[in-house]
């Protein structure tokens with residue numbers, strides 16, 4: 001057991017993540033001193049995770065450590081920014097070394113993978129919660145925003161949305177999946193989401209608008225549409241659902257998960273017709289996984305085309321699918 005808060009910080013957080021030459025002063029002083037390169041803009045995001053609100057009580061420490069950084073990496077991905085530096089404000093009920101070790105190891109692995117150095121933070125005692133602030137870089141004017149979409153632009157989503165919501169339902173015993181392999185895949189998609197940083201960076205100059213899916217694809221598409229001043233039409237049959245999810249709940253319910261489930265941390269973005277060839281070239285070179293699911297249209301709101309007809313999606317998207 002570390003003797004003090006300072007020993008604890010030294011042991012777990014003083015060298016977490018990547019080593020970067022642009023950190024002149026990191027953990028250990030009153031503030032960090034960073035050296036952003038010229039001709040780059042700084043993109044800053046922050047997100048908190050609170051036990052029992054954002055993750056179930058008793059979640060594995062590794063999952064909590066991973067998610068605390070993954071949700072922020074996902075925001076940077078949606079902005080097309082390259083992750084660089086992180087701050088961690090951590091509130092702990094006690095200095096549980098086993099928990100801290102699992103938390104810091106997973107956080108460190110993810111940060112190293114994305115070239116992020118932890119450069120400071122704060123550690124306090126209280127109910128378990130954490131706030132990560134991430135700073136990323138993008139060439140001047142190149143960051144992606146939600147508001148650049150135009151009618152006619154194609155709508156894409158990465159990965160297979162809906163898995164994470166099913167994984168959370170499994171964790172909370174609200175869903176039963178008989179195939180252990182599928183159950184494992186879905187759980188891991190909730191516990192260890194993959195932020196799409198490489199895709200976000202590759203979308204600079206290609207995407208007209210981008211958002212990450214945290215509240216559910218339908219709801220987040222509504223936000224992109226509102227910011228872009230247009231509407232969207234989605235083909236339900238085109239929604240990319242994983243075999244694990246389709247096998248577990250059936251294809252129709254899987255699409256419902258894909259449209260309304262949250263915490264996917266996939267990227268939802270639009271590409272103008274004129275950029276589709278360049279986009280397909282990028283896909284041929286390995287960009288992805290991503291799927292076209294619809295088109296931006298004049299007007300407002302999100303309409304979903306299904307075999308049963310056309311539905312207007314709304315914030316209370318679940319109602320439209322209630323059986």
Ligand code: ADP
Pocket residue numbers: 009013014026027028029030031087088089090118119120121122123
């Ligand atoms: P001060 O009282 O000067 O703010 P602190 O004791 O809060 O100092 O922090 C000491 C150093 O440790 C600072 O550099 C701070 O950024 C860093 N630090 C504290 N907690 C964390 C943490 N959870 N993760 C990363 N760095 C931390």
Ligand code: MG
Pocket residue numbers: 121122
């Ligand atoms: Mg402090």
